Amino acid sequence: MFNDLSKSPLSKNLQRLFMLRNIAILAQCLTFSLVYIIIDLDIPWTEMIIVVILLATLNLLTWIRLYRKWPVSHLEFFAQLLIDVFALSALLYFSGGSTNPFISLYLLPLTIAAATLPWRYTWVMATITIGCYTILLFNYIPLPHDHSKHLIEFNLHVSGMWLAFVLSTVIIAWFVVKMSISIRDRDHDLALAREQVLRNEQIIALGTLAAGAAHELGTPLSTMAVITGELQKEYVHDSEFQNNIRILRDQITHCKETLTQLLAKAGQARIEGGSQLPVNEFLNSLLEKWELIRPAVKFSHQSKGPLPAPKIMDNQLVSQSILNLLNNAADASSKQIEIKSHWDEKNLHLEIIDDGDGLSDEATQRAGEAFFTTKTPEQGFGIGLFLANANIERLGGSVHLFNLENRGACTQVTLPLIESKS
Structure with a gap:
């Protein structure tokens, strides 16, 4: 109470x-x-x-x-x-x-x-x-004082002194122990608050850098779009070249659309908090988008949950966070990744399983830290998992990474759903 x-x-x-x-x-x-x-x-x-x-x-x-x-x-x-x-x-x-x-x-x-x-x-x-x-x-x-009861009174007096000592000792010990627990809880909360402030500062810094990068990428992407369009017209009879150039143009178009929608969706999230989609539609749309981004990756998807499915907040933060986790699994996988999703009325549970070499001891301990990565600089900078973890935790969810017994690693994601009002 x-x-x-x-x-x-x-x-x-x-x-x-x-x-x-x-x-x-x-x-x-x-x-x-x-x-x-x-x-x-x-x-x-x-x-x-x-x-x-x-x-x-x-x-x-x-x-x-x-x-x-x-x-x-x-x-x-x-x-x-x-x-x-x-x-x-x-x-x-x-x-x-x-x-x-x-x-x-x-x-x-x-x-x-x-x-x-x-x-x-x-x-x-x-x-x-x-x-x-x-x-x-x-x-x-x-x-x-009654002399006939003097011995009884004396014994009760001694017993009373003993009882007072016992009560004082027990109550003082109980109260001090509770106070110590409260102090430890307060220190723990302060440590979490400091960690959250540091993480927010890192996210703000990354957001500033991302905004500048998005502004600077617009021009080279437009240049690449023009050049690939000219190349596509020049080598009309080379079918293999046409297929490769079409993939390249699709990727350039996707990058330009992502940059265009980034500010629009951010503004919508500030005003409306994002749109809402049934969780099964959200997952299908997200995986279709990811398939366009990583067409060479093979994956399987199994989903289950009650229908009609509850809704989830569909905004850029949620989508980008899951895409980052999918990309990490795809980078670690050798052949194929397995995606399992199930939901109830309150939460979406997502498992992303790769068949790679698994996580090292250092990666298990430091996964989710800003700029920590086991990849080469050409492969990534170690901010995808950090941003995904920070965004999902801020939305009330959680991300857990662990190695599987046989081979590979599993990324477990839990996201809160929008409960229907009965």
Whole structure:
């Protein structure tokens, strides 16, 4: 529960304090019952029960407050600890003051303050608890003494000291362990955030370079298109040459279309977030496009999933990311790659299997890093997998690479689908 507040460290600590207070209230009720039944002491039961009721009421208000989206401040958390200190002081005042074996429970709020709050609050809490302890040395309602029950009272006093020590030890250990876990989680989140910022900076840098490259490629592509067109007209009777030049012109046309659509699709993604396609149509269209890009690559595709198929966001980032992964598998493959896809209502699962030599140990550890590649400079620069991994993770998916037992490697891709509104 309290999911909205669980991200804030102070909110988590307030939740734990709420739970600890519930435990304290139950322990107080149990102690009252045992003392009343076993010893039958004549102490201000009414006043002590009123204190417990007030503490329970305040804890109920805390429970209601935990459902609010207000951020928990240091001052609010400190005030919550003061409630426990004053409630404990009132109970001790009515039950023997400093002679009560539970006087050591003053250490609990002080320890919690030291573990969670700035040093100023800790020293204020230390001053308040010392002041309360000092006052209870001289001002309190003493416990009645019955010589016939003196031995029982002494044994219970020793038992109470033991119980107070056990409670203090367990609660302090529990709270400190939880605080350590929270600190480790925070450090982990900060490390992930720093890694994400670094990755975003790398993507922005690559995007800037890509925009400049796209601008500069327009002119040479137009020149190549003109020259190949003239060559196609000049060697009309050479069928093999005509077939090769037709493939070359198709590749040039595809490059020009990609550059033209790049800005158009980027603008559409900013405005609309991209179009939506049924996932089976998206895959078929993507593989048809890839077949035009890599006509020499042999592949097989198996797909399965419920029909009508759920929809996926069809934008340039998704398409280009999967194309990069397909190209990597094609570069590593010796004969043929195998593509398997299946989907459910929430996710698309894609497997790209090649029959190459597999991933080296270094590639397994560093795959997805910017500019890391096992290819030669003529084959690639190591940014395809990096961009694919970054884009798919940003969209809520994941990419995993691993070696197969027999031969080759497998690239597993998971992409979230658009759930239909029933």
